Amino acid sequence: xxxxxxxxxxxxxxxxxxxxxxxxxxxxxxxxxxxxxxxxxxxxxxxxxxxxxxxxxxxxxxxxxxxxxxxxxxxxxxxxxxxxxxxxxxxxxxxxxxxxxxxxxxxxxxxxxxxxxxxxxxxxxxxxxxxxxxxxxxxxxxxxxxxxxxxxxxxxxxxxxxxxxxxxxxxxxxxxxxxxxxxxxxxxxxxxxxxxxxxxxxxxxxxxxxxxxxxxxxxxxxxxxxxxxxxxxxxxxxxxxxxxxxxxxxxxxxxxxxxxxxxxxxxxxxxxxxxxxxxxxxxxxxxxxxxxxxxxxxxxxxxxxxxxxxxxxxxxxxxxxxxxxxxxxxxxxxxxxxxxxxxxxxxxxxxxx
Numbered sequence: 001x002x003x004x005x006x007x008x009x010x011x012x013x014x015x016x017x018x019x020x021x022x023x024x025x026x027x028x029x030x031x032x033x034x035x036x037x038x039x040x041x042x043x044x045x046x047x048x049x050x051x052x053x054x055x056x057x058x059x060x061x062x063x064x065x066x067x068x069x070x071x072x073x074x075x076x077x078x079x080x081x082x083x084x085x086x087x088x089x090x091x092x093x094x095x096x097x098x099x100x101x102x103x104x105x106x107x108x109x110x111x112x113x114x115x116x117x118x119x120x121x122x123x124x125x126x127x128x129x130x131x132x133x134x135x136x137x138x139x140x141x142x143x144x145x146x147x148x149x150x151x152x153x154x155x156x157x158x159x160x161x162x163x164x165x166x167x168x169x170x171x172x173x174x175x176x177x178x179x180x181x182x183x184x185x186x187x188x189x190x191x192x193x194x195x196x197x198x199x200x201x202x203x204x205x206x207x208x209x210x211x212x213x214x215x216x217x218x219x220x221x222x223x224x225x226x227x228x229x230x231x232x233x234x235x236x237x238x239x240x241x242x243x244x245x246x247x248x249x250x251x252x253x254x255x256x257x258x259x260x261x262x263x264x265x266x267x268x269x270x271x272x273x274x275x276x277x278x279x280x281x282x283x284x285x286x287x288x289x290x291x292x293x294x295x296x297x298x299x300x301x302x303x304x305x306x307x308x309x310x311x312x313x314x315x316x317x318x319x320x321x322x323x324x325x326x327x328x329x330x331x332x333x334x335x336x337x338x339x340x341x342x343x344x345x346x347x348x349x350x351x352x353x
Contacts, residue, residue, distance in 0.1 A: 004028065004029070004030045005029055005030065005071045005307070006029070006030045006031075006032045006069055006070045006071060007024055007029045007030070007031055007032065007070055007071060007072050007073070007074060007303065008032045008034050008053075008066055008067050008070040008072070008073040008074070009021055009024070009031050009032065009033060009034060009073075009074050009076060010034045010035060010055065010063075010066065010073060010074070010075045010076065010077050010083065010087055011034075011035050011075065011076035011077025011078070011083070012031065012033035012034060012035055012041065012044060012076065013033070013035055013037065013040040013041055013043070013044045014035075014076055014077065014078075014166075014168055015166040015167075015168060015255075015256070015292055016076050016101055016131075016166070016168070016292050016295050016296070017035075017076035017077070018044070018263070019263065019292060019293050019295065019296035020074055020076055020101070020295070020296045020299060020300065021033065021044075021048070021050070022262075022263075022296065023296035023297055023299075023300045024074075024300055024303075025048075027300055027304065029300075029303075031050055032050070032051050032053060032066070032069075032070055033045050033050050033051065033052045033053070034052070034053045034054070034055050034066040035054070035055065035077060036054070036055070036056050036057075036077070038054050041054055053065060053066040054066075057082055057083050057085075057086035057087065058086075060086065060089070060090065063086060063087065063089075063090035064090055064093060064094065066090070067090050067091065067094045067096065068094070070094070070096060071096060071097075071307060072091075072096050072097040072098070072099065072303055072306070072307065073087060073090070073091050073094075073096060073097075073098055073099075074099050074100065074101070074299055074300075074303065075087045075098065075099070075100035075101070075102075076100070076101050078102070078104070078168045078169075078171060078172040078175075079104065079107075079168075079171055079172045079174075079175040079176075080100060080102035080103075080104045080107035080108075080172065081104060081106060081107045081110075081172075081175050081176075081179065082175075084100060084102060084107050084110065084111055084128070085110070085114065087100075088111065088115055088126060091124070091126070092115075092118065092119070092122060092124055095122075095124070097124070097125040097126070097127075097303070097306050097307070098124075098125070098126045098127070099126075099127045099128075099130045099299055099302055099303055099306075100127075100128055100129065100130065100131075101129070101130060101131035101295050101299055102128055102129050102131070102134070102222065103129065103131060103132075103133040103134060103169075103172065103221060103222050104172050104175065104176050104222070105176060105185060105220060105221070105222060105224070105225055106176055106179050106180070107128075108128045108129045108134065108222045108225040108226065109225055111126065111128040111316055112128070112225070112229060112316050115316050116315055116316045117315075119314070119315040119316050120314060120315035120316075123314050124314065124315065125306050125311060125313075125314055125315075125317075125322075126315065126316040126317070127302055127306070127316075127317060127318075127319065127322055128222075128226070128316065128318075129222040129223075129225065129226055129318075129319075130298060130299045130302045130319055131222075131295040131298060131299060132269075132291040132292070132294055132295050132298065133221045133222045133223060133291075134221070134222030134223055134225070134226050134318075134319070135226070135295075135298050135299070135302070135318075135319040136271060136286060136294075136298060136319075136336075137156040137221070137223030137226075137227070137238065137271060137273065138223055138226040138227055138318045138319045138320045139319050139320050139323070139325045139328055139329055140156070140271060140273040140284045140285070140286055140325075140329070140338075141154050141156065141223070141227050141231065141233075141273050141275060141284075141320065142230075142231065142319075142320025142321075142325035143284045143320075143325040143326045143329060143338075143340055144273050144274070144275045144282045144283055144284040144340070144341075145231060145275055145282065146282060148275070148277055148282070149232060150231075150232035150233065150277070151231070151232070151233045151275045151276060151277040152233070152234070152235065152276050152277050152278070153233065153234075153235045153236075153237070153274075153275065153276045154227055154231070154233045154235070154236045154237070154273070154274075154275045154276075155236075155237050155238075155239065155273065155274045155275075155276075156221075156223050156227075156236075156237070156238045156239070156271065156272075156273050157204045157206065157215060157238070157239040157240075157271070157272045157273070157274075158215075158219075158238070158239065158240050158241065158244070158269065158270075158271055159206050159210045159213060159215075159241045159244075159269065159270040159271075159272070160240070160241060160243075160244035160247075160267060160268070160269050160291065161244075161266075161267050161268045161269070162243070162244060162247050162267055163244040163245075163247040163248040163253070163267070163291075164247065164253055164254055164255055164256040164257075164265065164267065165247070165248050165253060165255070165256075166255055166256065166292065167255065169248070173248075180194075182196060183195060183196055184196075184199060184218065184220065185220050185224075186218045186220055186224075186237070187220070187224045187228065187235065187236045187237070188234070188235055189234050189235065190228070190234040195218075199216050199217060199218045199219060200216075200217045200218065201214055201215070201216055201217065201242060202214070202215060202217045202239070203215070204239055204241075204272070206270055206272050207270070207272060207285055207339075210270050213241050213242070214241070214242045215239040215240060215241050215242060216239065216240050216241075216242060216245045217237060217239050218237060218238075218239075219238055219239055219240040219245060220237075220238055221238045223236070223238050224236045224237070224238055226318035226319065226320070227318070227320075229317075229318045229321070230317065230318050230320060230321035231320070233275065256290070256292065262293065263293065264289055264290040264293040265289075265290045265292075265293070266289070266290075267289065267290050267291065268287070268288070268289050269287065269288055269289070269290075269291055269294075270285065270286075270287045271285060271286045271287070272285045273285065282341070283340075283341040284329075284338070284339065284340045284341060285338075285339045285341070286329065286336050286337065286338050286339070287336070287337045287339075288335055288336045288337065289335075294335060294336065297332055297335055297336075298319075298332070301328065301331055301332060302319065302322070302323065302328075305322075305323055305328070306322075310323070310324075311323065312324070326338075326340065
């Protein structure tokens with residue numbers, strides 16, 4: 001890969017955007033900072049000696065200027081319900097790959113629904129939800145499937161030591177709730193269901209040292225969108241440990257604070273994925289630190305693979321369809337500890353109690 005190739009980062013001054021900018025620079029790219037707030041953008045550009053280009057999703061010409069000369073764009077600006085469409089349109093006009101870090105279910109569904117055919121016909125690459133929620137779970141589910149061509153169920157369970165949400169997380173969550181109304185979503189029998197009952201709490205046995213924990217089942221995240229886009233699995237469920245689910249919804253939970261020189265918080269995570277077919281299950285896990293910070297190596301590794309011809313698809317595609325999942329996950333060491341497993345027939349996990 002040529003060093004110093006410019007990559008536009010829309011929403012560069014946000015919490016996750018700043019991690020992405022730092023990761024791009026560390027990997028030899030030249031981040032081109034873009035976003036809607038001139039003051040925040042200017043401060044970041046001055047602090048790091050980077051080029052800044054103010055752009056707004058309401059002004060297509062400004063987006064075209066922001067992407068001019070870039071080899072790709074990474075969208076880090078939420079709420080993604082407002083930004084994905086305009087930034088994808090700008091990427092299509094510029095004929096460059098688009099990746100985003102959206103965790104919003106509706107925004108990710110919109111990307112697949114609205115751009116699949118256009119991107120395929122244009123031979124464009126669009127990778128939505130290439131982040132902790134969406135990309136990581138999708139890669140793990142794909143790795144766990146191995147040589148299976150289909151499975152009955154996929155379960156993605158999250159154990160976070162805490163979840164101190166950013167302002168962007170709170171805003172994106174509010175936008176998603178407003179779009180859904182008084183319902184929650186789950187994926188059963190190959191269909192989306194709109195539910196008005198409360199999400200159930202069940203028990204999940206994570207690998208040690210986490211162990212058995214109460215989790216909120218049907219805590220639907222972007223993984224539930226990405227997985228069935230390319231894997232033949234009719235039931236996909238995500239789970240969140242109860243403590244983290246309380247943190248992210250409590251109005252007084254503080255924002256994340258840096259615990260090291262890189263800006264990462266002290267939050268740790270474990271993602272445990274189980275796929276089942278008949279009486280047999282397969283499993284893969286990943287562990288690391290800071291769900292926001294880990295999004296940066298995920299999306300930049302994806303970008304590098306797209307630009308160096310290591311993508312397996314064109315059009316709109318999930319991480320597991322676009323990339324060699326086990327190889328991708330191994331490439332993230334030591335920041336992600338990836339552990340693939342194979343389990344025997346008849347073993348059952350994550351049952352309700």
